[in-house]
Amino acid sequence: MAVKIDERYCKGCNICVAVCPKNVLERSLALNKKGVAVPLVARPQDCIKCRICEMNCPEFAIDVIDENKSAPASSAVKKPSAAPAAPALPYEMKSLAPRTVLLQGDEAIAEGAIAAGCRFYAGYPITPATEIAETMARLLPQHGGKFIQTEDEIAAIGAAVGASWSGVKSMTATSGPGFSLMQENIGYAAMTETPCVIVDVQRSGPSTGQATRPAQGDAMQARFGSHGDYEIIALSPNSAQECFDLTIRAFSLSEKYRVPAILLADGEIGHIRESMRIPKEIEILNRRAPEEGDSKFFGMPEGMTAKRITAPMPSFGTGHFVHVTGSTHKEDGMRDVTTKEVHERMVEWFCDKINKNADDIVSFEEKFTDGAEILVISYGATSRPALGAVQDARKAGIKVGFFRPVTIWPSPEKRLREIIAKEKIKKIIVAEMALRGYFPEVERIAAGRCELIHNSKIGGEIHTSKEILDAITEAAK
Amino acid sequence: MTTAKEIRNKYLRVRPFPFCPGCGGGMVLNAFARAIDDMKIPNEDILIIAGIGCSSWIPSPFFKADTLHTTHGRSLSFGTGAKLANPLLKVVAFTGDGDGTGIGGNHLIHAARNNIDMVVLCINNNIYGMTGGQVAPTTPREVKTATTPYGNPSNPFDACKLVEGAGATFVARWTTAHIPQLISTIKKALRHKGFSFIEVVSQCPTHYGRRTGMQDAPSMLKFFKEIYSINAAESRMRLGEFVNIEKPELCEDISKMIEMVAGAEQAKEKKTGQSTAKGATCKPMQVRIAGRGGQGIVLAGILLGHAFASCGINVLQTQSYGAEARGGACKADVIASDEPINDLSPEKPDVLLAMSSEALEKYGNGVPLIILDDLVSAAAKARAVFDRSAQCCQTDSTRAEPLASGQLSVVSEQKARIAAGWEVSAGSKVVRVAATKTAKESGSIMSANMGMLGAFAAITGSVSKDALAAAIRENSDERFAEVNVRVMEKCFGDIGRLLPS
Numbered sequence: 001m002a003v004k005i006d007e008r009y010c011k012g013c014n015i016c017v018a019v020c021p022k023n024v025l026e027r028s029l030a031l032n033k034k035g036v037a038v039p040l041v042a043r044p045q046d047c048i049k050c051r052i053c054e055m056n057c058p059e060f061a062i063d064v065i066d067e068n069k070s071a072p073a074s075s076a077v078k079k080p081s082a083a084p085a086a087p088a089l090p091y092e093m094k095s096l097a098p099r100t101v102l103l104q105g106d107e108a109i110a111e112g113a114i115a116a117g118c119r120f121y122a123g124y125p126i127t128p129a130t131e132i133a134e135t136m137a138r139l140l141p142q143h144g145g146k147f148i149q150t151e152d153e154i155a156a157i158g159a160a161v162g163a164s165w166s167g168v169k170s171m172t173a174t175s176g177p178g179f180s181l182m183q184e185n186i187g188y189a190a191m192t193e194t195p196c197v198i199v200d201v202q203r204s205g206p207s208t209g210q211a212t213r214p215a216q217g218d219a220m221q222a223r224f225g226s227h228g229d230y231e232i233i234a235l236s237p238n239s240a241q242e243c244f245d246l247t248i249r250a251f252s253l254s255e256k257y258r259v260p261a262i263l264l265a266d267g268e269i270g271h272i273r274e275s276m277r278i279p280k281e282i283e284i285l286n287r288r289a290p291e292e293g294d295s296k297f298f299g300m301p302e303g304m305t306a307k308r309i310t311a312p313m314p315s316f317g318t319g320h321f322v323h324v325t326g327s328t329h330k331e332d333g334m335r336d337v338t339t340k341e342v343h344e345r346m347v348e349w350f351c352d353k354i355n356k357n358a359d360d361i362v363s364f365e366e367k368f369t370d371g372a373e374i375l376v377i378s379y380g381a382t383s384r385p386a387l388g389a390v391q392d393a394r395k396a397g398i399k400v401g402f403f404r405p406v407t408i409w410p411s412p413e414k415r416l417r418e419i420i421a422k423e424k425i426k427k428i429i430v431a432e433m434a435l436r437g438y439f440p441e442v443e444r445i446a447a448g449r450c451e452l453i454h455n456s457k458i459g460g461e462i463h464t465s466k467e468i469l470d471a472i473t474e475a476a477k
Numbered sequence: 478m479t480t481a482k483e484i485r486n487k488y489l490r491v492r493p494f495p496f497c498p499g500c501g502g503g504m505v506l507n508a509f510a511r512a513i514d515d516m517k518i519p520n521e522d523i524l525i526i527a528g529i530g531c532s533s534w535i536p537s538p539f540f541k542a543d544t545l546h547t548t549h550g551r552s553l554s555f556g557t558g559a560k561l562a563n564p565l566l567k568v569v570a571f572t573g574d575g576d577g578t579g580i581g582g583n584h585l586i587h588a589a590r591n592n593i594d595m596v597v598l599c600i601n602n603n604i605y606g607m608t609g610g611q612v613a614p615t616t617p618r619e620v621k622t623a624t625t626p627y628g629n630p631s632n633p634f635d636a637c638k639l640v641e642g643a644g645a646t647f648v649a650r651w652t653t654a655h656i657p658q659l660i661s662t663i664k665k666a667l668r669h670k671g672f673s674f675i676e677v678v679s680q681c682p683t684h685y686g687r688r689t690g691m692q693d694a695p696s697m698l699k700f701f702k703e704i705y706s707i708n709a710a711e712s713r714m715r716l717g718e719f720v721n722i723e724k725p726e727l728c729e730d731i732s733k734m735i736e737m738v739a740g741a742e743q744a745k746e747k748k749t750g751q752s753t754a755k756g757a758t759c760k761p762m763q764v765r766i767a768g769r770g771g772q773g774i775v776l777a778g779i780l781l782g783h784a785f786a787s788c789g790i791n792v793l794q795t796q797s798y799g800a801e802a803r804g805g806a807c808k809a810d811v812i813a814s815d816e817p818i819n820d821l822s823p824e825k826p827d828v829l830l831a832m833s834s835e836a837l838e839k840y841g842n843g844v845p846l847i848i849l850d851d852l853v854s855a856a857a858k859a860r861a862v863f864d865r866s867a868q869c870c871q872t873d874s875t876r877a878e879p880l881a882s883g884q885l886s887v888v889s890e891q892k893a894r895i896a897a898g899w900e901v902s903a904g905s906k907v908v909r910v911a912a913t914k915t916a917k918e919s920g921s922i923m924s925a926n927m928g929m930l931g932a933f934a935a936i937t938g939s940v941s942k943d944a945l946a947a948a949i950r951e952n953s954d955e956r957f958a959e960v961n962v963r964v965m966e967k968c969f970g971d972i973g974r975l976l977p978s
Contacts, residue, residue: 008493009492009493011497011498011499012498013499013500013682013693013694013695014499014693014694015499015504015695015698017695018694018695018698018699019698036498051478051480052656054480054481055507055508055511055656055657055660056504056507056653056656057481057504057507058494058496058499058501058502058503058504058506058507059493059494059503060481060484060485060489060492060503060507062481063480063481063482064481066480100786100787100789101786102779102782102783102785102786102792102794119562120558120562122557122558141734141735141738141739142738142739142742144735145735146561146562146731146735147731148557148558148561148731150554150557150587151583151584151587152583154551154554154584155554155557155584155587156554158547158548158551158554158557158558158584159554159555159558159561160558161547161555161558162526162545162554162555162557162558162559162560163558163559163561163562164558164562165543165545165559166558166559166560166562166563166566167562167563168562168563170558170562184548185547185551188547188548212797212798268795268821271795271796272793272794272795272821273778273779273782273792273793273794273795274791274792274794274818275782275785275786275789275790275791275792275793315563316524316543316545316559316563316566317521317522317524317543317563317565317566318521319520321490321520321521321542321543321544322543323490323537323538323543323544323546324543324544324545324546325537325538325544325546326546326547326548327546333538334491334538335537335538335546381821384818384819384820384821385819385820387819388819388820391819461822462821462822464820464822464824465820
């Protein structure tokens, strides 16, 4: 019988000395090379093999060795893991029941989520996003999915991230105040490369603002709301049809790039009802599941190709023992919060995988830009009256074009720069329901090459076509 | 008993731990690993969740299982999502007194209330250790910490009482001086179906012991043995298993509900997906319906929208109302157009369906066709207008006063004015419909809005009665669908008889 203390791990706390009922161990005053006073096994002959010392050692550093007993084989019986997720195909065509329906924007978002394969929703009621939760609460159980109304929006995004790691596509939806609460965990999702969709049905702020009125003030928050360096994808629908279509796209991009995708809707689009078409078939993308032997689940994948953009993502309960942490970590998930190169490599990758694939992600709508001297830029609800105004102005002979970013982030900067350079754009009018909103991004892209006019409107009312037409007419003078 | 070596091989991913000498954290992990081992729970089935603080570093990344190390205080939210999405996971949270009852307090009480099946090990060291010894929600009064240099003025939490009150179905407390009891309780908690909370009072010699006159771990353990007991007078110091009861568990309940809903869906006859009325056509039009909250204004707008949409025309429907659900001003706009609809807020509707005097006053100006509910005439201001305009057409179920010509009413060229300043422009047609009266007679005063839609369809011909009836049946509450259709059809017929053939 012997009691062995592993000097590599012992920190000299002497808990073993205190708990030994037979006084086998003794405090030592002599320090070892590491500066630790490792307790002495003073009276091994008195040991009764109770293993209290083993059980109490905080460092797992004590072994009570029974010389008569040979080491037994590990008793762990490998059981089939809990609920192995079916290996998801990266691309999938899914059939739907095609039909024309009248849906509220919020309802169309929920329908889109279900079509995309979302089977988990967590949320907290907030105008004007509540209808998304209500629709998901009704639809999800019909499709075998789980819905939970959480205690707040922080819990909602947390649950969505947790569900995603259990292998289920997940979503949450909110508006300004709730979106502010979610920011920390959106950063967490970006840091842990967790696919999930967050809907922000923007309302008038700051703070409680005009709770029932639409606005477009969250563009910068959607990208920069959490602390530190990261990138997300944000899409902005301008109709019920797009609420459906872009929610599906948000899921696909989120899965493809393992990044939180934000559907940046607004109270106007969220609450209008429109006739729209449910298509016969949709394409959906799924995350890459690990293959035999994979152990690196984060960062740039080995052998990256256009179809292997991210590292494979295992699901909890499938025996991969994945470690997911918001602390800086290496490709195997292990925390390393002090090595400069690790932080640099990982965080640069989180940004690069989005920025360097902007051509794949970015989408926009462009009309009448040939020969345009004035360009109206508008997105979301405001882009509807903006397009009407541009059409009216064209009829009146004004050389004006229309440009609508569909992906707000990454922004369609490449195409915008081309238009500005090629078409001799003299003036850009940015029409949006915000005082700052998206304007700084357009300012950055235009880089002083043309005059910028901000046609901003706040107070909870959407622009009329006439108001934007007036701005165009004024600019054309 | 499993040897230390076996425990290390089976359950530790890496070593050494980053804890101070004598920290109780490793003791809790040791006890947890032994409980798991005794129960032979495979590592693959375990999901460890953790937040921020020393407590959360106890298993992360050291314990060999899936480990989700989340943001500060939020681990139970993440765990709730993971567990709901895969109920087969054995979810165990390692949290601290600050992480669990301070920043994460709200999640803790709601996880307990939900009785979601997970084990929460709350390692209570009475202090914020990782950040350097600041006061925690569990720090006793008068203790001097880095942020209470003159003594703690606040009362400490009794975390066990807190979660018990919130609905936890398994609650216990031990200290790191009671490892065998702790192992036995962890096993019970792992077996328990529901929310299990174990507070483990643990030593932080570095920040708490030092500040309270206890220099090392053995002296703190000795102190725990002395003041924490099964019979301690103060509840915070009491040890043992306090709650062990059965209650419905969240994941099971949700799964049962899903089965029920899925069954009901299958039983339901498959609805014909395509609601487009064959060959139905409708006329492009901008309609505004306005009244007070509670009159079904928005519902009328939605149903009219559905009726238009069933003809395949572009439809946009919006509404606005105040924060109150009943009684406030309320309007719904419906635009039906052959063209894409760009203007989302129609300035000038072609038709106004007014169900209150305020609505008429606010939106009536300049609208070519106004359809009034009979309620509106009760309001003094509105009466002033229509009494003077002799050419108003009035109908109700018992009395019809069409114009001699049989045409719809035309307010005289002279503008009819009311005291409030509202005016009906020359040329506006105004029709009064006994929608509320008809609805009342049909036994469902709430269906007046449907009467208004019926009258609208009859007068304008922009949408068919059948399309409206189909929209009502498909999209309104089953209990009211038939009476809604009856009232709509009655008003459609009453008005229709007055119209020139």
